[in-house]
Amino acid sequence: MNNLTRLVAGEFQRLAKYKILQSGLGVTVLWVLVLFLIGRDEGGLFIPLFLFMDLTMMTVLLIGAGLFYERQENTLKTLLITPTKLSHIIFSKLISAVYIALQSAVFLGLLGYLFFDSTVKFYYLLPFTLLIALTHAMIGYTFSVLVKDFTGLLAAIMSYMILFAFPSIFYALDILGDTWEYLLLISPTHGSMLLVDLSFGKSVAPALIILSVLYLVALSFILAKFIVFPKYIEKAIKE
């Protein structure tokens, strides 16, 4: 067992102790209740939307709030004085966030397949969930290393939702027309939504799929290389 494995095990222990795993499960149960209330005919249409929100907003919130809380407890700092690589510390949180996202994806995917007659392409759903969660975990990291306090973090998350997540949701609900699509492509949430849609059998142009994947990969890399890794230590040791 290397230190990355030990850090990941520690992450899961804390996710359970801090009741984050249970809260995630609670949100999923809430989605299920809403889906059954909507009814079998319409409910299936909402599954990709609920999953999209889980993979994007919940992941940003999970990483951002978790890091903020740990910084308050000074535990980020004490991890830095262990024989552990910085990359392992950062990856351990990414892995736990991606695991929670995959759990949601599998659960909602099976729910759609078994109870709502949804078309679920698991061979797309699983890798795309991984990519979307990874990118949004990196966005959560970015917010938490750039903002000063918890209010700043909430403001950043709200701004992200209003600027990026809501337009994609409006587009999915046909509130925004097709002419907005190319403008929406600058948003990481829209690329995420296209990939979720594809996983649930919706037809998406191959060019848009390739563009979305490249965009999310490039964004994750850029945020990691130029913001998260360089700023992490500075933020962790600030008292």
Next chain:
Amino acid sequence: MAKKIIEVKNLRFTYQKDAVKAVDGIDFTVHEGEIFGLLGPSGAGKSTTQKILIRLLKGYEGSISYFGKDLSTYDNTFYEDIGVGFELPVHFSKLTGAENMAFFSKLYKKQVDVGPLLKRVGLYEDKDRLVGEYSKGMKMRLNFVRALLNDPKVLFLDEVTNGLDPKNARIIKDMIREFKEAGGTVILSTHLMNDVEELCDNIAFISSGKIREIATPRALKLKHGRRIVDVEYQHNGQTTTETFELDDIGNNADFLNLIKTREIETIHSGETSLDDIFIKVTGEQIHE
């Protein structure tokens, strides 16, 4: 001659957003088996120096050698052999004391039995309570145990007795002394004169990022202390005090006459406290 563990030469450091140097050209050497104290008020540069020495702050000027090798050339295995006691509690509040120790302990190759350490600092009975329920003093004691988890060779301690009652502060100080007696080296940052006076072999007075003086506590007292003797005695039913120069006191007729003829209540040599010496050397108050 004891082996050099840390050798700092002309160390300078400026925080990105500050114009003033937090550490401004300091030099010192710490030898094996020594307790070296960095003493100064808040903002003097002692915590910054500690953070540089434990490799949390990079981008410094000057040179630091650790066990004879440039500190910047070490990788993360550097942390296998050091223990760090931070000024503030550094634990997961929703985990118990034992769970916290188990988690951190697993990250090191060398691990000690935590039970005896927890017993020694009086936390064994509370090891299964959530750290969030601990008092500040309990958290600080757990911090100290955390610093010893990997059986370190060198301890970096920052305000280690902060928030502790005298009984628990005594236990921690005894443990630090035992660590030194077992061959360990300690770098202690503090603003508490008592800690320094009781523990340190050498002290560096630090203020405004500069080291103003380095010496043993005894040498500092001899150099800067007042060499006098105060005698309190009864005279006409009242306590009276007279002060004599310590030098050649055996031939001071007035002093000898006084102790022969009066009812002496107390005799004190006029030792200057380290507090007073610090103010004299740096021109700054140490208390926070």
